[in-house]
Amino acid sequence: MSQAAFTHALLDPDRSEPEGLSDGFGAPAGRRFSVYRNNVTVALIDAMAAGFPAVVKLLGEENFRNIAREYARAHPPQSPLMVLYGADFADFLAGFAPLERYGYLPDVARLEYALRESYHAADAAPVAPDRLAELPPETLAEARLTLAPTLRLLCSPWPALSIWRFNMQDGAPKPEAAAEDVLIARKEYDPAPHLLGPGAAAFIAACQQGARLREAAEAAGEGLDLGAVLGLLLETGSIVDVLHENSP
Amino acid sequence: MLDQTRPLPALPGVGYKPQHYAEILADASPVGWLEIHAENYMGAGGRPLAQLRALSERFPMSVHGVGLSIGGEGPLDPDHLARLRTLCDWLDPASFSEHLAWSTHESAFLNDLLPLPYNSQTLARVAEHVEQVQDVLGRQMLLENPSSYLAFDDSEMSETDFLREVSARTGCGLLLDVNNVFVSATNLGYSPQGYIDAFPLEKVGEIHLGGHDEEEDDAGRPLLIDSHGREVVDPVWALLGHTLARSGPRPLLIEWDNDVPDWPTLRAETLRAARALEVVPA
Structure with a gap:
């Protein structure tokens, strides 16, 4: 089983779990694979929520987490420096059709990301x-x-x-x-x-x-x-x- | 290469969290050393690095990487290796450790410690990566056993044999996470004591302890999740006792990374770790 297959199944909840994995008792891994899927998704969403607290307040926790999940699946981190994850979240929000009426959101996200960059500069x-x-x-x-x-x-x-x-x-x-x-x-x-x-x-x-x-x-x-x-x-x-x- | 298999003191340590900064500087006892996640200290400056400089003047430090993807199919990220080298060069920690796991595929960093099968192919790759890390950093590293929720059909050897062989080929030390042993053994149906008895304990430079959550799998069996979000449970303390009786005293780290408690709660865990060390003959 390749790490490519593992990765694609992690990021796409509609895919079934990869072949070649078992539960240690002779049966297929089943929902045990979901532990990894869930860990990956929740950790990325949590990192986004910690980095964009004002956007969380503006959207509400549940809406934010749904949007951050879509963002994380489409834009997984490109480096292990999670402290700087979310650089293009503002652009993602700007192009996210359901939020079209909330034109100010991307700039609030830009402000929050700039604060974070400044903190680590x-x-x-x-x-x-x-x-x-x-x-x-x-x-x-x-x-x-x-x-x-x-x-x-x-x-x-x-x-x-x-x-x-x-x-x-x-x-x-x-x-x-x-x-x-x-x-x-x-x-x-x-x-x-x-x-x-x-x-x-x-x-x-x-x-x-x-x-x-x-x-x-x-x-x-x-x-x-x-x-x-x-x-x-x-x-x-x-x-x-x-x-x-x-x-x- | 210097033998740094046991450079940290055989005392309790904690995973450092910024909210405990003032209390740790005021009175950290019985904590004798601190561990940081390397990736949180790779910015160019600011408070994180300032705190790290101040702490390193008072405590032996352990740098624990969570992003190198040593078990990855692809090559190690040269940029990330360079960042680790920069951090280890200026901080000069007592120890550097990473995981027997992967987290990066192509350019995507998945921010989790993902599992790999144990066979001759993965052994060759992991050993090559560990050697590369040790060459770039100019120091011995410790490799940590993972927590597992599933098994691979194409595994050909046990995790303990795999780790023993990586250590033999590369000269790396090992980081034994006793909670991970308990979690994996419960999830995959083997004896945690048997795992410890098969583990090359003479290579262990550090021991990790953390909390886990308990769920159930499809068949109704316990499925333990390595959450680092609560106290260490009694069976894991018992497994630690079993380990220390065979290994002798080792540096003992309390990992509490999620729902981080106040300092007195975390300190209570380190006091328990201190008692576990006290009863071990040196």
């Missing part, structure tokens, strides 16, 4: 809080920021962060229709999402790509509150280095 020591203030304005304008590898950005046409908060935090207000840009930043070891003002996501993305502060601010457009976004980056320990002409 590499450590990087932040610069001192006064590091930017020390520079003359003309030097600062031409400087480039090295941002922490723990940062993630999400630009959603939905109030993805407000929906996430409403489901995950006691006393969070009811979400109102709005597009939301979100920064996930990790202060020490705890990632948290932050709502961004106009242009801030474009500014941060440009910085991540190596733009000078002046160029990043131009890319962000007129609505950008530069002081607010730099303050947020400093406060969350997200600036790892400041490179400028007088850098050592």
